[in-house]
Amino acid sequence: MKSWKADSDCCSWDGVTCDPENGHVVGLNLTNSWLNGRLNSNSTLFSLRHLHKLNLALNNFSSSTIPSQFGHLARLTHLNLSRSFLSGQIPSEISWLSNLVSLDLSYNYFKYFVGGPDDFKDLNLRRIDLEALVQNMTYLRELHLDEVNISSSLPQSLANLSSLTSLSLSWGSLLGEFPSNTFVLPKIQAIDLTYNEDLAGFLPKFRSVLPWKNMISLDLRSNKLQGSLPIPPLSTQYFFASNNNLTGRIPSLICKVNSLQVLDLSNNHLIGQIPQCLGNFSSSLSVLNMRSNNFQGILPETFIKGSSLRTLDVSLNRIEGKIPRSLVKCRLLEVLNLGNNIMNDIFPFWLESLPELKILILRANGFQGPIWDSHTNFGFSKLHVIDLSHNNFSGRLPSEYFKTWNAMLMVHGKINSKPEYMADHSGYYEDSITVMNKGLEMELVKILTIFIAIDLSNNRFCGEIPNTMGNLKELIVLNLSRNSFTGPIPSSFGNLIELQSLDLSQNKFLGEIPQQLISLTFLAYLNLSQNQLIGPIPQGGQFWTFQSSSFEGNLELCGSPLLMKCENNETPISTLSYESSFGEGFNWKAVVIGYACGLVIGLLIGHVVISRRAHWFMKTFRVKLHR
Known part of the structure; x- marks a missing residue:
């Protein structure tokens, strides 16, 4: 001082x-x-x-x-x-x-x-x-x-604090039932009970004590609250009730709460159809998250011009029908997650006109047909994540398709930048998605703005991969597995300098593995199995770390780590290996052994930390692993 x-x-x-x-x-x-x-x-x-x-x-x-x-x-x-x-x-x-x-x-x-x-x-x-x-x-x-x-139940006398405006008890290991009268304290403006996984009880029928003018934020995420969904006070701007045991239908009266900016009811047991009025009841609604419930029927078709909607997530339900064209009026839309439903439609080409769209997830539905049209303008300039996996999309990928995906083309200088996450402008809500990364299904509880991914796996795409895909230098995850792609693996993939996970398995790729892939210094996961690749496996760089399973099912591949030796013992090695400044006696075999030992030890430590400190791991890294 x-x-x-x-x-x-x-x-x-x-x-x-x-x-x-x-x-x-x-x-x-x-x-x-x-x-x-x-x-x-x-x-x-x-x-x-x-x-x-x-x-x-x-x-x-x-x-x-x-x-x-x-x-x-x-x-x-x-x-x-x-x-x-x-x-x-x-x-x-x-x-x-x-x-x-x-x-x-x-x-x-x-x-x-x-x-x-x-x-x-x-x-x-x-x-x-x-x-x-x-x-x-x-x-x-x-x-x-x-x-x-706290590790105990809360005293009923909590409801006697008549002057209370803000109560925050998140991550407190609370037990038993929450004193429900606390919800109706006369001056209360904000309640945060998030992540008390043993906290139970029923929510009060707020509408029976109206009018209220004070409640702004009600955050009840990740507890064991049960019963039907109540209608929060009309003044409520942020209502989180995700990851509970709520049941029944969403009352249409929810649309009377037209001050809402965030409505997150994800991961409950709600049923019925999503009320149509949720498309147009509030011009201030920024987030509508209905993920992982038991909703049926079609999506609201009433989205209005001037909408503030930034995130729409209805994934993991039983939504059917087509994507409502009225979504084109939501000019601020950044996240559209319709994954894991039973929708049946063609690719929504018209979404390219949404100038802010960053996350597009249509995975595991009944979408079909090509994903491009000769009359489209190839938009998606801000797209960070596109997941079209597990559908019936077909056809070729045109070389022009990726030229306008500017967010994937640019290099942002990540080393010196402070980590930022995708969230609504208020800071109350952060987006989350589930992705396949490095062979594992991961739930990203928070999405880094630098996370860039393309997943077109498990479709019926065919033809050669355009070289222009190699210009997407920001890509971290690329999954084209389980299609009918043919031709050579583009040598331009060597330009994907940020790539960490590459899965091209179960296609019909031909020819040799490009030597340029050795330059991908961040590549931690590679799967080229079940193709028709031939010749020697490149040696050096991250290729030293990959197991034989990365290359199996290519009967004419040879060289380490496969048992099949190449003719004349000629296996191409990266020139980088011979330009070492460590002297003539430097032994690359020792490096590989050391790297492998370090990898095994790191995995063991990671397994212990994750299994014994899962609570800390989720809070720190905001990642859930699904096995």
């Missing part, structure tokens, strides 16, 4: 607020101040008995416990200790702070290690201390305990 000088008035220091009448320090805001070290009970902080507001968020207190001396700061109205690497049991003395209006102890879950195995630290709150907190802090307006390990 540069401004904190002993010879100056402390009331002039950064983050310090004093009472103008008596000079007492009444406010201390040291958020994100690079404070390091333990928070000790004898700190002079606890001598500031006139403090009203204290914010120590976003610092590093080195896994300290919260000192009980906080309970002596009796005048505190605001206390924020979030994201500060605190751990251990929250002291019961915190409940003495009966004047608190805002309490935030959230997000102190972290990985901690000292010369041994990794450990995971968090704050713990006993049931008896939670009850005391709720009973004594009657003025509370904000209570944020995200990632605080």
Whole structure:
């Protein structure tokens, strides 16, 4: 703290607020101040008995416990200790702070290690201390305990906090039934109960207590809430009820909530038809996610001009019929996921006119016919992911088709860029998709904006692959397996410098494997099996790491890792191998052995981490693996 000088008035220091009448320090805001070290009970902080507001968020207190001396700061109205690497049991003395209006102890879950195995630290709150907190802090307006390990049911007295406007208890290991009267507190504006997988109960019939004017966000994701879907208060802008056990139909009254910007009901057991009015009930609706339910019938055909719709996800249902042409009016649409339904239509060429479309998933339906037309303009300039797998699409891929896919053509300078995810502009919702990557089906709980993928597998495409596909330098995943492609593998694939997963298996590719593929330094998965390839397998680069299964079913291929030797022992090796600066005695065999050992050890460690720390793995990497 540069401004904190002993010879100056402390009331002039950064983050310090004093009472103008008596000079007492009444406010201390040291958020994100690079404070390091333990928070000790004898700190002079606890001598500031006139403090009203204290914010120590976003610092590093080195896994300290919260000192009980906080309970002596009796005048505190605001206390924020979030994201500060605190751990251990929250002291019961915190409940003495009966004047608190805002309490935030959230997000102190972290990985901690000292010369041994990794450990995971968090704050713990006993049931008896939670009850005391709720009973004594009657003025509370904000209570944020995200990632605080509560591991018990919530006291019914929570519903007595009549001034409460914001309640956040995500990732708290809550048990039992949630006190339903809390939902109808008179001033409540935001409730977040996400990821309490053992939290059960029924949602109240909100419409019976209308009118409400305060509720803005209701986030109930990933619990065990059950019963029929309630209609949230008319003022609600963000309603998340995904990953629960909700049943029954969506009441048409949902369309009365025309302030909604995000409606996410995915991964429940809802039935019936998606109400037609959801296409036009609100010009402010940005996200409509009905993924993985038991919906039937056709999609709404009433999408309107001026729509704000950015994400439409109805995948994993039993939707039938055709893609509604009224979607062309949704000029802001970025994500269209219709995968895993029973729709029957031709390729929607007209979608090329949507200027913002980034994700197009039509996988596992009954779509058929070619995916291009001589009268189309070859749009899709912002497309990041296209998944047409498991349909009956047919025909050739024209060379002009990929020339306008600008988002896949450009190189964005990823090394120095900060990771960004696809999300609505409010930040409340992040898109997710399921993709085949490196031979595994993965659910990307968050989608990096740099993730670029094409999956045309399991169709009836034929003909040669156009060389222009090799210009899509941003591609990370390319899957053309299980089609009838023929001709040589384009040597231009050597230009796909970001490629990590390439699957060309079960086609009719001819000729030799292009030497240019050796230059793909990020290629971690390769499957060329069950084709008609011939000649020597390239040696060097990532090809050292691939197993024989990557090449099996090509009877005239030879060379490592296959047992079949090439004639005259001539196997082409990348010239890079001979340009090493390590000297004449450098042994590439040692590199391969070391790489293989490292790979095996890495896989074993990864398996242990994922199996034993699945909770942490999902929270950190936002990826779910499906076996």
